[in-house]
Amino acid sequence: MSGTDWEGFAFQGIGTDWEISTHLPLTAALRESLLDHIERFDAAWSRFRADSLVAAMARAPGRYRFPDEAAALGPLYSTLYGLTDGAMTPLIGSSLERLGYDPAYSLRPAGPPLPAPAWESVLSWSGTSLTASEPVVLDIGAAGKGLLVDLLAAELEGAGTGSFIIDASGDLLVRGPDPVSVALEHPYNPAQAIGVVELDGRALCASAANRRAWGDGLHHVLDGTTGQPVRTAVATWALAETAMVADALATALFFVPGALLADTFDFSWLTVFSDGSATYSAEFEGKLFS
Template sequence: MPHPGWAAFTFDGIGTRWEICTPVQLTDVQQNRLLAVVEDYDSAWSRFRPDSLVASAARESGRFEMPENAAELGRLYQDLYRISGGAMTPLIGGSLEHLGYDAGYSLRPKGSPVAPPRWEDVLQWDGSILSTSAPVVLDVGAAGKGQLVDLLSTELLAQGFTEYFLDASGDLFNSGPNPVSIGLEHPYDPERAIGTINLGAGALCASASNRRTWGDGLHHVLDGLTGVPVQTTVATWTVASSAMVADALATALFLVPGDRLEENFDFSWLTVFSDGSAEYSADFEGVLFS
């Protein structure tokens, strides 16, 4: 509990555990409004349920009208696709499924890694309209959970809450004003921390290669140019005003140097590499243990 005496509302959504902490207990009506936001998002973007819009795009090409929030999500992915030279892409879903991270969680690779199609060959993303020239398996998980955090934050504000704390299985948002001390999980031992950070108003998101692992060296962060799991980076943390941006950049740090991303985004960051070294931005306010 980030603040003693606050009430917690916990639930499962988009395949992960959520906790929303508020100074007073949420009513049933307030909880149901929050759950409706989660359901709307999942019904559009989940590649793990057959009735979603993303599942429809995987079955056949066409024109798909996504929710209004697709516009800012698309702009962010387009920017990161450009900056990364195609290494970060929402078309990575097919490559993940090929390696066994599919709707049935088979975790059985179908063969060697395969690269996803190039964005410019199969996808047009204009605002909330997605047009595809072939069936594609979209996966917006690198930014989607963060965007849902932002959408739930907006709903809490609409309900009159100015103080709250959201925890989406490690993707965090603190409305402020009181900072919360957060441990930075050791990339090889979830029972240990490599440091701490005081999170003021804003989002702290993390990505780690040990979070979803299976097989021999397989995990969920793939290079979009090859379909191969990234091996040089093992964990990242980002702080930004938007959880969607922080979430996306936590993945982008596996593929693009932090100082390059700083040229395009206002955020602070920490990257831990597989050789045990670390890099961080000048304004990253965390403290690493020696």
């Protein structure tokens, strides 16, 4: 990412590195408010802490009231669950834990891959109310980081912060009059770029099989119908008006072609496959290096 005259506020949140860049330093009160917002989000949605709402759902069935952002998150997941024939699901948590991506970060499979339970059989999601008929391990990792980017952006805008860049370990949102150049990381070599995007007012989110990988070919992008890691796509990028949508679509691109998703969503995209080939939308804002 390029740019000058930016002041950076770096911190850890939801298990990853963040940086918010602004032309003027953020006040101490605003910084504290942003960190408090992240803590509230984590307390609701994290499956890695025992005191979260998600952890409570994993222990016992019942009706749970989630924060306001659940009202937008549910329909997005429901749409993508349908478009991917169940491959992308918020109920992938038990499948991740089976393969070792559990709250203790054991990174050791506890058995063969476990398909996610069928959404329609175990979970009702209505607005901010989630009702589980049995214990379920919710995991909103496919869209959650992007959602939090949008929530922090709304807080920055509400505080009168004119121009800013939010970088949540590669999930980016830019607000301001000037575009920002963003390198597209090579899926097999983080020190190398395969292209560049001029990001101007939209969100850019990426997903890659090498970002959270362990063991013998295991990684965090699982097919909910099988519980197994996806082996075809290795890296994806999506640009959309909100980071939540871009983040979710970057994951959905592992399961279905971008052209199919474009019938429902207004976004541009790039998918790189394990054989080295790539496909992208006609309006993709990036430039790929030869």
